[in-house]
Amino acid sequence: MRNASQRPLTMPHQGLLLFRMAPLCMLLGMLMVSCFNFCLCHKNSEFALTNPEKSSTKETERKETIAEEELEPKILEVFHPTHEWQALRPGQAVPAGSHVRLNLQTGAREVKLQDEDKFQTNLKGSKKGKRLDINTNTYTSQDLKDALAKFKEGAEMENSKEDQERQAKVKQLFRPIEELKKDFEELNVVIETDMQIMVRLINKFNSSSSSLEEKIAALFDLEYYVHQMDNAQDLLSFGGLQVVINGLNSTEPLVKEYAAFVLGAAFSSNPKVQVEAIEGGALQKLLVILATEQPLTTKKKALFALCSLLRHFPYAQQQFLKLGGLQVLRSLVQEKGMEVLAVRVVTLLYDLVTEKMFAEEDAELTQDMSPERLQQYRQVHLLPSLQEQGWCEITAHLLALPEHDAREKVLQTLGALLATCWDRFHQDTQLHKTLGTLQAEYQALAALELQEGEDEGYFQELLDSINSLLMELR
Numbered sequence: 001m002r003n004a005s006q007r008p009l010t011m012p013h014q015g016l017l018l019f020r021m022a023p024l025c026m027l028l029g030m031l032m033v034s035c036f037n038f039c040l041c042h043k044n045s046e047f048a049l050t051n052p053e054k055s056s057t058k059e060t061e062r063k064e065t066i067a068e069e070e071l072e073p074k075i076l077e078v079f080h081p082t083h084e085w086q087a088l089r090p091g092q093a094v095p096a097g098s099h100v101r102l103n104l105q106t107g108a109r110e111v112k113l114q115d116e117d118k119f120q121t122n123l124k125g126s127k128k129g130k131r132l133d134i135n136t137n138t139y140t141s142q143d144l145k146d147a148l149a150k151f152k153e154g155a156e157m158e159n160s161k162e163d164q165e166r167q168a169k170v171k172q173l174f175r176p177i178e179e180l181k182k183d184f185e186e187l188n189v190v191i192e193t194d195m196q197i198m199v200r201l202i203n204k205f206n207s208s209s210s211s212l213e214e215k216i217a218a219l220f221d222l223e224y225y226v227h228q229m230d231n232a233q234d235l236l237s238f239g240g241l242q243v244v245i246n247g248l249n250s251t252e253p254l255v256k257e258y259a260a261f262v263l264g265a266a267f268s269s270n271p272k273v274q275v276e277a278i279e280g281g282a283l284q285k286l287l288v289i290l291a292t293e294q295p296l297t298t299k300k301k302a303l304f305a306l307c308s309l310l311r312h313f314p315y316a317q318q319q320f321l322k323l324g325g326l327q328v329l330r331s332l333v334q335e336k337g338m339e340v341l342a343v344r345v346v347t348l349l350y351d352l353v354t355e356k357m358f359a360e361e362d363a364e365l366t367q368d369m370s371p372e373r374l375q376q377y378r379q380v381h382l383l384p385s386l387q388e389q390g391w392c393e394i395t396a397h398l399l400a401l402p403e404h405d406a407r408e409k410v411l412q413t414l415g416a417l418l419a420t421c422w423d424r425f426h427q428d429t430q431l432h433k434t435l436g437t438l439q440a441e442y443q444a445l446a447a448l449e450l451q452e453g454e455d456e457g458y459f460q461e462l463l464d465s466i467n468s469l470l471m472e473l474r
Contacts, residue, residue, distance in 0.1 A: 098113060177191075198225055223265050311355070317382070350412050392420070396425065
């Protein structure tokens with residue numbers, strides 16, 4: 001029963017304890033909530049609930065932005081130099097054309113104007129600390145075309161003005177030809193053209209009333225005019241060329257000499273005149289002068305005219321061979337006292353041989369030559385004729401001439417005739433002896449040239465020609 005009586009007393013006592021502990025629990029709960037909030041507000045970055053990769057990326061971007069702002073070009077202050085050296089402070093811009101140096105004592109950069117400049121610039125009017133204004137205007141292609149057209153018009157106007165001024169000055173300095181003719185007519189002076197002068201000279205030469213001196217003077221003056229190709233061809237138009245050709249038949253050696261002189265000048269590189277001369281019998285008359293007894297000066301001029309007629313004219317070369325021209329020249333070379341003419345004859349033969357050879361080679365390579373002209377060259381049988389008429393031996397013996405110039409021309413001709421005359425050159429003991437003597441002579445002369453600093457002198461070239469011939473003849 002006692003236990004039963006005590007149970008009601010126990011239940012009220014426990015409720016009282018719980019009632020008293022309730023405020024303490026609430027206080028403890030609030031304290032825990034406050035501590036949790038404090039921790040959230042003062043959390044450490046190491047324990048923050050953030051993405052570390054995103055944080056580092058934002059930091060890098062922030063640094064790059066700062067760096068770009070620092071690297072952005074600053075507005076520089078423009079420095080205005082004078083003719084005296086001045087120190088340049090950092091951050092100052094130097095105008096173009098200034099003279100800058102480094103002072104080795106102070107270590108500072110110094111600037112001044114160049115001495116020859118007057119330094120005209122528009123920078124003086126600009127304010128310090130401001131950028132230079134740049135004209136950004138653009139032009140279309142049509143604008144440029146219009147400007148160019150105006151420029152050309154202005155240039156043409158200036159040129160026309162200059163031409164007008166120049167013409168005015170010329171008119172002041174010189175008088176028109178019509179006025180001069182009138183003045184000369186009043187003075188009984190007549191202005192003649194080249195054609196009129198040549199007609200007058202031919203009439204004077206052909207006149208039976210003219211003296212020998214007047215005829216020679218007329219031919220001498222005529223030679224001056226016929227050097228021009230047009231004048232030489234004009235000589236044909238009124239029959240003047242034939243009159244001069246007929247002068248080769250004169251009994252006066254001086255007339256023959258000066259007539260040949262005129263013909264040689266007119267024939268030179270003038271095919272039209274060459275053709276008329278062949279038809280007019282000039283070749284035969286020249287060969288007669290060379291084959292007969294005449295003064296040396298007359299034969300010189302006749303040989304000059306013959307060379308001018310034959311060069312670059314294959315038809316005349318054919319006629320020359322048919323008329324026995326090589327025999328005439330051989331007799332001329334072997335005549336005593338004609339050594340000067342011998343060198344000229346050898347030079348002519350060399351020119352004719354090489355001309356024919358080059359003409360055939362060019363025709364095969366380029367095919368520019370007309371078939372008719374090529375056929376004419378092929379009908380010129382010059383090399384066989386030279387061999388048959390003894391020109392191999394004649395040319396070899398001319399190598400004994402004392403003049404270096406004559407030897408040079410003979411050596412050239414020997415080289416051109418080598419293929420045709422090899423057998424005769426190879427058997428000619430006198431030729432080998434002469435070549436050996438000349439070889440020793442020109443070795444000494446070439447050595448002197450080398451001492452004087454001439455590596456490829458005149459005598460060395462002659463020595464090379466001799467050595468080449470000796471090697472070919474072995």
